[in-house]
Amino acid sequence: MTQLPTLTHGALCRIACDFLKREGFKVAFDDRFRTKTQYGELPDAIGFRKWTSCLIEVKCSRADLLADRKKRFRITPEKGMGNWRFFLSEPGIVEISDLPEGWGLLHVIDGQVKNIHGWKGNT
Structure with a gap:
């Protein structure tokens, strides 16, 4: 049985941003920072550190995940943000x-971010 989400999209974005900061991304933004690329990507959370960036895309439903696959920056990954995703x-x-090729997966369990797949070299 699929567990229903208990955290809002905004709360998950802030958790993602805090996670990036703990992982050494000194400059990190959540979805309250409104910017987008020329291809229309609006990051839920993105962090920057020397020579690299990490994008975290927050999902609160399977429907949102399936819709995400149709976005042009997912179909053509080189148009997307983040060295790590x-x-x-x-x-x-x-x-x-x-997961698309090269992506990692993080789950929030009891308010804590758990690495499910990826990170070391980002797969």
Whole structure:
């Protein structure tokens, strides 16, 4: 049975941003910072550190995940943001089998971010 999300999209974005800061991304923004690329990507959370960046895309539902696959910067990954890319969700929404090539997966469990797949070299 799929677990229903208990955290809002905004709360998950802030958790993702805090996670990036703890992981050494000194400059990090959540979805309250409104910017987008020429291809229309609006990051949920993105962090920067020397020579690299990390994008975290937050998902609160399977429908949102499936819609994300149709975006032009997902179809053509080189148009997307982030050297490293992760999905972050509560368990039961995004699974390892859902990941595009090269993406990692983070789950929020009891308010803590758990690395499910990726990170070391980002797979």
